[in-house]
Amino acid sequence: MKQRLVYGPVPSRRLGRSLGVDLVPLKVCSYDCIYCQLGRTKQRTIERKPYIPAKEILVQVREKLEEGVDADYITLAGSGEPTLNTEIGPLIHEIKELTQIPVAVLTNGSLLGSRQVRESLIEADAVLPSLDAHDEEGFQTINRPHPEIRLEAVLEGLSKFRQEYPGQIWLEVFILDGINATPTDATHFKHWIEKVNPQKVHVNTAVRPPAETYARRVPLQEMTTFCNIIGEQAEVIAPFKGTERHERGADIEEDFLNILARRPCTLDDISSALNVHRNEILKHIEPLVKNGSIAIVSDGSVAHYQLKKPR
């Protein structure tokens, strides 16, 4: 069976309806973040190579486009750190030849110190890097990076990228209760964010089940205070709300299983992504919960559906 590399569109709190594209196998990453919704990193690496050849990915992107997919962004992200794939530059170029849908790249930013990596992202419409720590200790605690990566180099890479890249940079700061979310933390972040100078700062927290249970979400009020300190380009990422509903004909079960293969989702997430009523999703999902294929996990406030075995 061919590996599915393109999935969704899935609901994204930052990008609307986002057609996800995997560039590396689950989960190849330079970090092992304590909040990662994909679980712990299986292969923590900084080795760049064509983990999945651009040619293979493009076949599936083309198929989706031919089906008439309706997406706000084609998002290169998926199951790990996409800039580890050396073919990301040609892939962005080819996708832009195929469609007017803007291309976004979700990256942890750890490799932006490399000129090749920065150049490979030049044609993207938006790059969404992360910055979750303002000092080395926090970096090691939260992101658990590959031993050769230092925060100072990541910050330098981000600043260089800002100077060279003409598109949108939307920086994500992921804050966690008791770890990096105080007003003092916000003041330290502000210092670095001013140097990177992104168009937007998205302040996020653990709304999906994290890799480590001690990575706890921050209450909304504290997130708002945090944003106010960072400045007017900062916003709390609001929970996703689908704006339009469209007809769709594909197999519902297959589609939501593909979404859950990437990350746990609430019923509303799945409903918005597939433009299918919640009750219709429930009809399909309940037997799978009963037979043990899907688990319901809760972080105390919201229930998420999660695949028990990877697909």
Ligand code: SF4
């Ligand atoms: S959150 Fe992103 S950067 Fe962190 S471990 Fe998961 S995939 Fe890697």
